[in-house]
Amino acid sequence: MTALTLPDIAAQATQSSLPLNWVGMCNIALPVQFDGSRLRASADAGVDLDDGNSRGIHMSRLYLALEVFEQQPLTPQLIHQVLGTFLESHAGLSTGAYLQLRFELMLKRPxxxxxxxGWKAYPVTLSAQLKDEVFHVxxxxxxxxxxxxxxxxxxxxxxxxxxxxxxxxDRGLNHEAVFNWLGSAEGVxxxxxxxxxxxxxxxxxxxxxxxxxxxxxxxxxxxxxxxxxxxxxxxxxxxxxxxxxxxxxxxxxxxxxxxxxxxxxxxxxxxxxxxxxxxxxxxxxxxxxxxxxxx
Missing domain, CATH: 3.10.270.10 (Urate Oxidase;)
Structure with a gap:
């Protein structure tokens, strides 16, 4: 029996030729390593769709590229690497890759x-873009x-x-009287x-x-x-x-x-x-x- 090839609908051409600025996924649950701690993060990952004739992108490739955040500390270089992987997996389709990470940084404050x-939680959002080989965070x-x-x-x-x-x-001043007055609710x-x-x-x-x-x-x-x-x-x-x-x-x-x-x-x-x-x-x-x- 001949094995069937699974259909790839996203690779089909669209009947309406129109590029899109951003296509991807939002609110992906993701652990990240930062400053020696493992933090719960939420990620938005996407690329542009410059090829207006393509029906869609390969979202699973973006999702799988995020797995590296489990294994390595969060740095600009790692983010650059992930965005590069986004584009490599969409060669011919996209020229821009985008990533946003949201998490809370816990700091102990004296x-x-x-x-x-005690501990304070600081909401942090990290936004990164790699477009036409220009990277910024x-x-x-x-x-x-x-x-x-x-x-x-x-x-x-x-x-x-x-x-x-x-x-x-209507009364004379002395240090003790003024001192007591300043410490009273009647004075202040x-x-x-x-x-x-x-x-x-x-x-x-x-x-x-x-x-x-x-x-x-x-x-x-x-x-x-x-x-x-x-x-x-x-x-x-x-x-x-x-x-x-x-x-x-x-x-x-x-x-x-x-x-x-x-x-x-x-x-x-x-x-x-x-x-x-x-x-x-x-x-x-x-x-x-x-x-x-x-x-």
Whole structure:
């Protein structure tokens, strides 16, 4: 009996000649190795379909090319290799290959004063493209921080000043009385409002990078802001956090400028786009600022 050849419908010509910009798969469950850990990732993998006469691509070839992420640490070189495999498996059909990986990077962060520490999860998206032999990688990281409104802080200070005049206008001053007044709810009658805020950082890496500097990007951004949200804390840490907020009063515009200047100092990127969002505690809407820079 003659063996039957399985039909390959994707290899058939289409009746409508039209190239497509992106064809592939989204939300592929995938383990990746990064910084000594095995992370659960979600991948989008695709190629363009330059041959408009071809009915489709070979999606299983893209899927199988992703298996290498199980075996080797995640680096720009490995991503370049995978995209090259995408194109080799679609020679004559495609000239561009695309990959996006989404995962959470877990970092253990120390408390500000005490010996406590706790874990924080940072959502990361890695986007890569190989088109006409040009390869580039972009990192997108989200981080949370606290922002105290400078206007609210000034208004609170004014109310405290007014209360001080009201309480001490008819009596003499002495250190103990003022000290006790400053530590009382009757003295400090107002406090500024703060809100949990977030920053989205998307940076393009220089060519020839040997690693993905995700932690370095997070560290640089959190240092610039000065008020990264905390994990495990004692009262000494909470007090130190209150001090950090008081010394880093920020409108969303201030936060965006701080991050912009900090990212410009990183020698391994060629451009970035950033977005900060302050989830207002005074208003029902949020305050947002964008900035970008490219060589």
């Amino acid at each position: 408390a500000l004063i005490s010996p406590l520490a 972009e990192l997108n990281v989200q981080l949370d921080y606290s922002s105290t409104c400078p206007c609210s802080a000034a208004l609170a200070r004014q109310l405290i000043q007014q209360q001080f005049l009201a309480d001490f206008s 009658v107002a406090t500024p409002h703060s809100q949990r805020s977030s920053a989205q950082l998307q940076v393009r890496l220089k060519e020839g990078m040997n690693e993905l500097p995700i932690k370095a990007l997070i560290d640089q951004a959190e240092a610039a802001l000065g008020t990264a949200v905390q994990t495990a804390v004692k009262r000494t840490d909470e007090q130190a956090f209150a001090l950090a907020n008081g010394q880093n009063l920020m409108f969303c515009e201030d936060a965006a400028r701080r991050l912009h200047r900090a990212l410009q100092q990183l020698p391994w990127l060629t451009g970035f786009t950033l977005r900060v969002e302050h989830a207002e505690s005074l208003h029902a809407h949020d305050a947002v600022a964008h900035s970008q820079w490219y060589w």
